[in-house]
Amino acid sequence: MNDMSPPTSPDSYQTPDGRTIGPVVMEMKNITLKFGGVVAIKDISFDIREGEIRAIIGPNGAGKSSMLNVISGFYVPQEGEVWFRGARRPQMKPYQVAEQGIARTFQNIALFDGMSVLDNIMTGRLTMMKSGLLSQALWWGRAEREENEHRAQVEKIIDFLEIQNIRKTPVGRLPYGLKKRVELARALAAEPKLLLLDEPMAGMNVEEKEDMSRFILDVNDEFGTTIALIEHDMGVVMDLSDRVVVMDYGKKIGDGTPDEIRNNQAVIDAYLGVAHD
Amino acid sequence: MPDQLLFGMEVVLNGLMAGVLYSLVALGFVLIFKASGIFNYAQGVMALFAALTLVGIQDGQVPFAHLINAIFGTELHHFGWHVPAILAIILTAIVMVGFAWVVERYILRHLVNQPDIILFMATIGLAYFMEGFGDIMWGADIKKLDVGLPQGINTAIDETTYNWFGYGFFIDNLDIAATIVAVLLVVSLTLFSQYSKQGRALRAVADDHQAALSVGISLRYIWVLVWSIAGFVALVAGIMWGAKSGVQFSLSLIALKALPVLMLGGFTSIPGAIVGGLIIGVGEKLFEFLIGPLVGGATENWFAYVLALLFLVFRPQGLFGEKIIERV
Numbered sequence: 001m002n003d004m005s006p007p008t009s010p011d012s013y014q015t016p017d018g019r020t021i022g023p024v025v026m027e028m029k030n031i032t033l034k035f036g037g038v039v040a041i042k043d044i045s046f047d048i049r050e051g052e053i054r055a056i057i058g059p060n061g062a063g064k065s066s067m068l069n070v071i072s073g074f075y076v077p078q079e080g081e082v083w084f085r086g087a088r089r090p091q092m093k094p095y096q097v098a099e100q101g102i103a104r105t106f107q108n109i110a111l112f113d114g115m116s117v118l119d120n121i122m123t124g125r126l127t128m129m130k131s132g133l134l135s136q137a138l139w140w141g142r143a144e145r146e147e148n149e150h151r152a153q154v155e156k157i158i159d160f161l162e163i164q165n166i167r168k169t170p171v172g173r174l175p176y177g178l179k180k181r182v183e184l185a186r187a188l189a190a191e192p193k194l195l196l197l198d199e200p201m202a203g204m205n206v207e208e209k210e211d212m213s214r215f216i217l218d219v220n221d222e223f224g225t226t227i228a229l230i231e232h233d234m235g236v237v238m239d240l241s242d243r244v245v246v247m248d249y250g251k252k253i254g255d256g257t258p259d260e261i262r263n264n265q266a267v268i269d270a271y272l273g274v275a276h277d
Numbered sequence: 278m279p280d281q282l283l284f285g286m287e288v289v290l291n292g293l294m295a296g297v298l299y300s301l302v303a304l305g306f307v308l309i310f311k312a313s314g315i316f317n318y319a320q321g322v323m324a325l326f327a328a329l330t331l332v333g334i335q336d337g338q339v340p341f342a343h344l345i346n347a348i349f350g351t352e353l354h355h356f357g358w359h360v361p362a363i364l365a366i367i368l369t370a371i372v373m374v375g376f377a378w379v380v381e382r383y384i385l386r387h388l389v390n391q392p393d394i395i396l397f398m399a400t401i402g403l404a405y406f407m408e409g410f411g412d413i414m415w416g417a418d419i420k421k422l423d424v425g426l427p428q429g430i431n432t433a434i435d436e437t438t439y440n441w442f443g444y445g446f447f448i449d450n451l452d453i454a455a456t457i458v459a460v461l462l463v464v465s466l467t468l469f470s471q472y473s474k475q476g477r478a479l480r481a482v483a484d485d486h487q488a489a490l491s492v493g494i495s496l497r498y499i500w501v502l503v504w505s506i507a508g509f510v511a512l513v514a515g516i517m518w519g520a521k522s523g524v525q526f527s528l529s530l531i532a533l534k535a536l537p538v539l540m541l542g543g544f545t546s547i548p549g550a551i552v553g554g555l556i557i558g559v560g561e562k563l564f565e566f567l568i569g570p571l572v573g574g575a576t577e578n579w580f581a582y583v584l585a586l587l588f589l590v591f592r593p594q595g596l597f598g599e600k601i602i603e604r605v
Binding site: 072074093094095096098099103104106110111112113114115119122123124126127129143146147186190 | 472473474477478480481483484485487488489490491492493494495496
């Protein structure tokens, strides 16, 4: 039963800028999430394709973050199915979702403040370290070799995100913009099959936003990472993403390419407000 | 050198060594508090339980002998064998890991996201449960613990100091052994937490639960790990205290001595637990030596608590604790 793939219309296609978008990796089917009497997400379905940048947008309180939390296992929806890489996902703890290859960042930054930048990023590779407790405790054989291999990978990411000079700094001392970047680095260190970014540019100035946009595009381009992101800034979203889901009051009101979304009357109404008669 | 000064030096040395034993108990508290924010009231009882189990295994005692005999009318007491100390220590460590698993499975798992005070209450309950459980399992009589640690006056130090100063220092071999073991324990714990994958995961959980989950760390696994390590530290503390003063109920009360140590050193700092223990150890011995005679003695009973109280007034986060900053 579990090997049945969700329906996929054209298997892969080329984007205008020459990237290949693959088949569907993640599909949300009729997701409904309630907190007591409050319905945060109401019967929403959408999919994420391999290699694409997928945005979820919507006004405050639309349920965007809740949707991301459903994908990453922090919230369990009352109804609906989550399909990942062709199989229906059973109910999972967040750490199991992470082990499956879904990494995320948080809206309010969740880093380990007491640890150095390097150590923070190294935690991103925990799911990939295979040596056992005893080997680790005695620092014997596999453990040491493994640590060095992972360290090399992490250094690559550090170079990629241009944070070499803060490698040893405790994260708690960094300014906001850099913290966001370290969080991205930690998520990347897991070599995720799906990267979830919760408002990667919230609270940043124009320059920092440009940097972050560049990094997101580079990550997608260089590693072919599939990215799903939530963002408030409409301009940024339209420039970055291949496809956009628009949510309002927990419902999906639009789904399509940035151009389609720009001309969608329901979206325009939700963002600009509309006179009710 | 004047006799008083020499005697004072001896007091300081002995204080330092007593302090090491306080540090050992405090260390167990810090480990659990850092990783899960729980103040584990049962840490002292864990030391007692570990020591009881160790003696029981070593002597080949039949666990729950009293209970079994009462129900079945048998006369079981001993298996009749004697387990070597090192093997008994390993077996006891395994028992403590099992204990950690049980604590996670039947207590912590059901109290996730509860306020700290609820978790604290749970550990009080756990402490009383274990006290009784230990009694039923191994009997309530006072036991002698002997794992082959050297005991009695260190004659080498006594003679050397006598030749130098004309006054021999009295240093107990057991205290020296305890100091060496404590140093080894702290060094290996530090290395483990700094350089191993599990250590990194442990620090991550101590820092931020949500972020730890998002990078694929299972909180349950870490809790079992941390309680196992705390159980092992309790075992070491139990061995040292047990060898010093016998394995008996009062062993569980050493937990109370760890409280002022923690207030001094800070609840979240391993070096703090060490330094705090040493300060309390030296402080109370020196105070008793200098001021004790003026106020009629027995100051060791209260000195540590008064010192801790002063610290609470002037530096509530302790010497090494994280600063308490409330953002407005």
